[in-house]
Every structure is written in C-alpha cells, then in structure tokens.
Amino acid sequence: MAIDKSRRLMELAGVGTGSGQLAKLRIMYESPPAGWLQIDALFNPTELSYSQSFDWQERKTAAANPAVSGRSHDFRGSGPQTFNLKLFFDTYERHDDQLTRQNLSTLLPTLPFAASEAADVRLKHTNEIVALGRANSELHRPPICKLYWGRTQLFVGVLTSVEETLTMFLPDGTAVRATLACTFTAYKPETLARNRELHSADVAKSRVVKRGESLQSIAAEEYNDPGLWRHIARANHIVNPRRLAPGTELFIPSLPIS
Numbered sequence: 001m002a003i004d005k006s007r008r009l010m011e012l013a014g015v016g017t018g019s020g021q022l023a024k025l026r027i028m029y030e031s032p033p034a035g036w037l038q039i040d041a042l043f044n045p046t047e048l049s050y051s052q053s054f055d056w057q058e059r060k061t062a063a064a065n066p067a068v069s070g071r072s073h074d075f076r077g078s079g080p081q082t083f084n085l086k087l088f089f090d091t092y093e094r095h096d097d098q099l100t101r102q103n104l105s106t107l108l109p110t111l112p113f114a115a116s117e118a119a120d121v122r123l124k125h126t127n128e129i130v131a132l133g134r135a136n137s138e139l140h141r142p143p144i145c146k147l148y149w150g151r152t153q154l155f156v157g158v159l160t161s162v163e164e165t166l167t168m169f170l171p172d173g174t175a176v177r178a179t180l181a182c183t184f185t186a187y188k189p190e191t192l193a194r195n196r197e198l199h200s201a202d203v204a205k206s207r208v209v210k211r212g213e214s215l216q217s218i219a220a221e222e223y224n225d226p227g228l229w230r231h232i233a234r235a236n237h238i239v240n241p242r243r244l245a246p247g248t249e250l251f252i253p254s255l256p257i258s
Contacts, residue, residue: 023150025085029132030143039128045085048154053079059251074254076205080186083147083155089125091118092168092176118176126164126178133159144187157184211246222252231255 025041055076136143147154161183168177207218215229215238223231233241235253 025147025149025154027129027132028146028148030136030139030145032136032138036146041087042090042125043088044149045087047085049084050081050155051084052081055079080157082160082186083157083184085182087129087180087182088178089121089180090168090177091121091124092170093118118170118174120174121166121176121178122164126180129159129180129182130162130164133162145184147184155184155186157186159183160185205252207250207252209244209246209248209250213244213246215241215244218250218252223255228255 022044025044027039027041028036029039031037055078056073057076058073132145133142135141142158144156144158146156159182161181163181165179165181166175166177167179169175207222209218215232216226219229219232220226229241232238232250232252235251238244
C-alpha cells in the first residue's frame, strides 16, 4: 500500500521509477587543510534564482542654452551576481530519496502527536550550512562555495545571507523540520570584472586632482593618450587648463565608441 502511494506520488511529480535516482544538489566548500568538503541537500530545491545590479549615475548636462540643459546617465559598473535558493530539511520521518519536497509534504503530518526519536534538524543539518557564512579559522574569512547539481556547476561564491524557518517540533520542543533561504554572492570573478570596468576608458568615472597633475597627465593615465585632455576639459567646462587646482573633482567621461 505504501509502495503504491509512493510510486503514484513520483509519477504525479514526473519522476519515473525506471529513470534512476535524481542527482542531489551539493555544496563544495573550502576547508583547509582537508581541501574541499561536501554538503548534500536532503531534498532538491524547487526553484533557483539569480540577480545582479548595474550602477548608473545621473549627472547634469550643460549646454550653451540653459533652457535645453538636461540630465544623462553614465555607466559606473556592475555589482556582484547573487544566487538564491531554498533548502528543505526534515528529520521526523524516513523518506525516499526520489520523493520531491512537494511529495514529502503530502506524506508527513503538520503536527506530531506521538513522541519520536528524531534528531534536532539544526544539529543534524542546518547548522552545517549556516556555518558557511562564518569566518574559517585557517582562511580568516568565510569559505568559497561551489554549488553543483549533477555535473552542472550552478554558482561559485560565498554565503552572504541565510534565513532559517523552523516549521515542525516534537512535544519536547525539538525542531525536526526547517527551511533555509540562502543567498550566495559571487566572490572573485565579478569583483575582478567590476574593477576592470571602473578602470576602462569606455566607462565614465570621477577623480580628484592631485598636486602636480595636469589634464594631459590625467588623460594619459585614463585614456593612454595625453592628447585627449580636451575631452576632459569640455566635460568639466574648463576654459584655462593651466589653472587646475589640486583637490578639484573632475568628471572623466567615457570615450566615444569608434
């Protein structure tokens, strides 16, 4: 009877009994001196989401006729990508690895009425993942994590946010069911990409004039061509480039795409 019910639930979820076991999502994380250790999800998540922010700065544009002056937006760079997922954990009932989270919720009671020997879900599962957001004593920072689903690498980054919700308890108060809403933030690739963007000639930025600098030296540093100093002078309405005082904040416009 129980076997037939499990088979029917798997068929409704689109999990064929002859197609083999679904690959589990796993988290590989740095753990010196052992190298990399692994955490397997108890149940696969039902959805994954990625997000990324892009920084545009508004500035006023001047014109010969003040009536036509307006505003424009300059691209400043992109923020690190984030990866969001929810992980479900349960220690109250035995379960078939092929059952999905939705199937499990139809089988398990919402409130236990009898005592159980189930372990605390936090001690057995969730604390291990929450610890990924804390500084490792050897690394002096939280570990980098690599998330895989089967052979597919989903994301590489660090755990920057986790929200734990406990949803089921034994009569003695032991938590036996929990959901973790996790956010991972890209660690190195996007950070390096952002730095490259902000030092690129095709991205607008600002800088403060240092003692001894001139428009020519700034153009040479920003554009690799001192002859493009007029481009900076026009953007900042500088009439006399020789009167460039230290401490002046300059807007460095992007070069037009040729």
